[in-house]
Amino acid sequence: MNNSLTAPAALPLTSYRLVQSASPIECGLCGEPNGKNAERCRHCGAPLVLSQQLANPKNAPRILAVIGPPESGKTCWIGLWSDIMARRSGHDVYNTYGAFSVAIQHHVVGCLSRGWFPPATEEDPTTWFWLHGSTHHRKRRLQFVVPDIAGRAVTAAVEASGSQPLVAGLLQLCSAILLTLDGERLAAGDRAPDFWALKALHYLADLSGPQPPAVAKPLALVLTKVDRCEPARDFPDLWLPRLAPATFEYCRRRWKEWGMFCISVAAGAGFQRFGAHVRSFPTRVEPFGLEQPFRWVLDRLR
Amino acid sequence: MIRWLSEYWQEVVARFQVPAGGPVTGEAASDPVAPVEAGETCAFPLAQVRPAWLLAPLRVDQFSSEEREAAWRVIRRTMAYIDVGKVVVRGRDWQADPDSSSQQAVCTEVHVEPFWIDRYLVSNRQFAEFVRDGGYRQPEFWPQQVRDMVYEFIDQSGRPGPRFWEDGTFPAELADHPVVGVSWFEACAYAAWAGKRLPTDVEWLAASRGPASPGAPASGSRPTATAEAWQQLADASAYPWGDLFDPQRANLWETGIGTTVPVDWFPGGDSPAGVRQLVGNVWEWTATAFAQYDHGADFEWTPLWVSLRGGAYDTYFPMQASRWFQSADWPLARRRNVGFRCVWTLPDGGSLDSTIGSPT
Numbered sequence: 273m274n275n276s277l278t279a280p281a282a283l284p285l286t287s288y289r290l291v292q293s294a295s296p297i298e299c300g301l302c303g304e305p306n307g308k309n310a311e312r313c314r315h316c317g318a319p320l321v322l323s324q325q326l327a328n329p330k331n332a333p334r335i336l337a338v339i340g341p342p343e344s345g346k347t348c349w350i351g352l353w354s355d356i357m358a359r360r361s362g363h364d365v366y367n368t369y370g371a372f373s374v375a376i377q378h379h380v381v382g383c384l385s386r387g388w389f390p391p392a393t394e395e396d397p398t399t400w401f402w403l404h405g406s407t408h409h410r411k412r413r414l415q416f417v418v419p420d421i422a423g424r425a426v427t428a429a430v431e432a433s434g435s436q437p438l439v440a441g442l443l444q445l446c447s448a449i450l451l452t453l454d455g456e457r458l459a460a461g462d463r464a465p466d467f468w469a470l471k472a473l474h475y476l477a478d479l480s481g482p483q484p485p486a487v488a489k490p491l492a493l494v495l496t497k498v499d500r501c502e503p504a505r506d507f508p509d510l511w512l513p514r515l516a517p518a519t520f521e522y523c524r525r526r527w528k529e530w531g532m533f534c535i536s537v538a539a540g541a542g543f544q545r546f547g548a549h550v551r552s553f554p555t556r557v558e559p560f561g562l563e564q565p566f567r568w569v570l571d572r573l574r
Numbered sequence: 575m576i577r578w579l580s581e582y583w584q585e586v587v588a589r590f591q592v593p594a595g596g597p598v599t600g601e602a603a604s605d606p607v608a609p610v611e612a613g614e615t616c617a618f619p620l621a622q623v624r625p626a627w628l629l630a631p632l633r634v635d636q637f638s639s640e641e642r643e644a645a646w647r648v649i650r651r652t653m654a655y656i657d658v659g660k661v662v663v664r665g666r667d668w669q670a671d672p673d674s675s676s677q678q679a680v681c682t683e684v685h686v687e688p689f690w691i692d693r694y695l696v697s698n699r700q701f702a703e704f705v706r707d708g709g710y711r712q713p714e715f716w717p718q719q720v721r722d723m724v725y726e727f728i729d730q731s732g733r734p735g736p737r738f739w740e741d742g743t744f745p746a747e748l749a750d751h752p753v754v755g756v757s758w759f760e761a762c763a764y765a766a767w768a769g770k771r772l773p774t775d776v777e778w779l780a781a782s783r784g785p786a787s788p789g790a791p792a793s794g795s796r797p798t799a800t801a802e803a804w805q806q807l808a809d810a811s812a813y814p815w816g817d818l819f820d821p822q823r824a825n826l827w828e829t830g831i832g833t834t835v836p837v838d839w840f841p842g843g844d845s846p847a848g849v850r851q852l853v854g855n856v857w858e859w860t861a862t863a864f865a866q867y868d869h870g871a872d873f874e875w876t877p878l879w880v881s882l883r884g885g886a887y888d889t890y891f892p893m894q895a896s897r898w899f900q901s902a903d904w905p906l907a908r909r910r911n912v913g914f915r916c917v918w919t920l921p922d923g924g925s926l927d928s929t930i931g932s933p934t
């Protein structure tokens with residue numbers, strides 16, 4: 273695919289290499305053909321340079337699927353986590369590949385530092401963020417991909433599998449699942465996040481084959497926005513079963529490896545009106561626990 | 575509950591819009607932190623622990639002149655005198671486009687009466703004196719409306735005290751760390767017990783004003799000829815030491831400590847007036863409502879937020895710990911990274927001389 277005679281020597285973006293390939297490119301996630309100049313798959317929206325690597329059975333980066341209902345804090349978490357990792361030096365260094373991997377960090381940190389939460393992730397997959405990075409893992413480097421999947425797309429996939437080829441493909445291929453549960457809503461007595469999680473886990477269990485004794489993919493249950501349910505902050509094992517009992521019970525019965533975590537990005541949130549719509553803002557940015565769930569699932573990858 | 579709190583809040587805001595106290599003469603600039611004077615602790619414990627309370631005009635005649643002088647020595651050692659005239663407050667323009675990177679501040683010039691401010695945050699050890707003195711049980715320190723709730727201001731073992739204490743006391747190793755886990759009402763009660771009050775937002779800004787120009791000595795003399803220009807320069811600095819964040823001067827996320835530190839650490843972060851840790855370590859409660867100097871704020875609900883200043887050990891963006899950022903919390907919040915310091919003004923326009931005899 274890569275013609276070394278015509279490839280410019282100093283271009284760091286691997287995606288440019290695809291531009292030079294002669295034949296149409298097949299998306300590694302949905303299998304559909306794309307024009308040779310395409311950056312993203314025109315059917316499922318995945319960045320083609322990534323989807324091809326992901327489909328390669330040898331040495332493919334591991335997919336860490338962050339899923340949760342819309343507005344449950346996924347984008348803020350991934351974006352700020354990648355900023356924290358990018359600032360780290362020494363033993364635990366972290367690399368990102370491709371400019372597209374910096375986009376989520378740029379977007380989230382840009383908004384937060386200006387005093388606003390980022391706007392909601394759109395359902396259109398061509399606008400999703402993809403983070404392709406690597407970190408130190410068992411004495412070698414491990415490459416991983418974290419797609420920032422819109423919550424609504426996962427909801428749609430769960431309700432009607434087949435309607436969302438990209439989501440189905442990603443969840444089929446993924447090595448670990450990080451499931452966000454909105455701590456603010458759960459603390460307010462709203463059980464909807466519990467049921468959303470339960471449905472998503474059923475869907476994931478179905479994807480992994482007919483009734484195995486236990487689902488093997490590591491699963492992190494992540495209670496987000498713990499600034500809004502502060503007593504839970506240091507005791508996820510105590511509070512998650514109380515706040516999301518159905519999800520907890522299901523995991524206990526069906527999942528092999530799973531853990532519970534609490535995170536927050538801000539110390540509180542407010543809502544400013546702009547005419548008919550509102551935009552939320554963090555009162556101050558105080559990351560809490562953002563790294564642990566990722567560390568935990570990475571440690572469990574084989 | 576919301577209604578009475580709201581009413582009470584209106585009262586507080588009204589009370590603090592004009593800083594209390596009339597013109598104060600005497601002491602012009604604060605001294606550097608003086609060494610502890612031997613003997614004064616044992617001889618006059620009240621002067622040591624509650625000097626401002628002792629010096630209140632209503633009470634001061636009950637004490638000997640030695641005791642009053644001891645109290646003044648403690649004040650001069652532990653507090654800085656701030657007399658800056660005007661302060662420029664940079665508010666936030668809430669109508670500005672959230673997705674545009676150019677953010678325009680709304681500047682307001684506010685006059686500030688002179689005042690004294692604690693050089694250090696209130697420590698656990700100091701707060702324990704208040705607890706030991708039965709501060710949580712003395713109604714005079716609590717507004718009528720919160721008196722029923724004081725029993726909810728308890729520690730891990732259910733005793734009155736800050737949220738993260740146990741058995742009515744602090745972990746021994748945290749004695750000199752700032753007290754945290756106190757609601758705004760507890761901070762106000764402590765201040766009242768000490769004969770002081772919480773600083774207004776503007777007072778906090780006045781105390782944290784930076785040096786006139788980058789590289790100027792922290793306690794350099796003030797060129798009177800260009801007082802106006804000097805003030806503008808000093809007000810323009812983002813941090814008490816200048817314009818650029820420096821993790822060696824304050825305990826923020828970037829400093830890498832990740833928890834509170836004793837109140838006398840980070841001397842490099844002192845403001846020119848000699849006030850420590852205005853930036854970093856813990857957020858500071860103020861006596862002012864959130865967004866009071868902002869423009870176009872139209873929040874979906876009125877949260878009765880109190881302004882917090884200065885950032886804490888887990889503040890991720892240094893800019894959010896700077897003088898240009900205001901955070902907020904609900905007055906009942908008892909956070910692990912929010913503490914406070916107090917200010918003192920002599921009420922009723924009483925001059926230093928008439929109150930204490932000889933201040934020097």
Ligand SMILES: Nc1nc2c(ncn2[C@@H]2O[C@H](COP(=O)(O)OP(=O)(O)O)[C@@H](O)[C@H]2O)c(=O)[nH]1
Pocket residue numbers: 340341342343344345346347348349389390391392393423456496497498499500535536537538539540541552553
């Ligand atoms: N209080 C609080 N609110 C948060 C936090 N993180 C996110 N939010 C709120 O949740 C909303 C959705 O966050 P986002 O990351 O876009 O969620 P996503 O739709 O799951 O990607 C934000 O606009 C904020 O209002 C947090 O740590 N604390």
Ligand SMILES: [Mg+2]
Pocket residue numbers: 343346347348392393420421422423
């Ligand atoms: Mg999102």
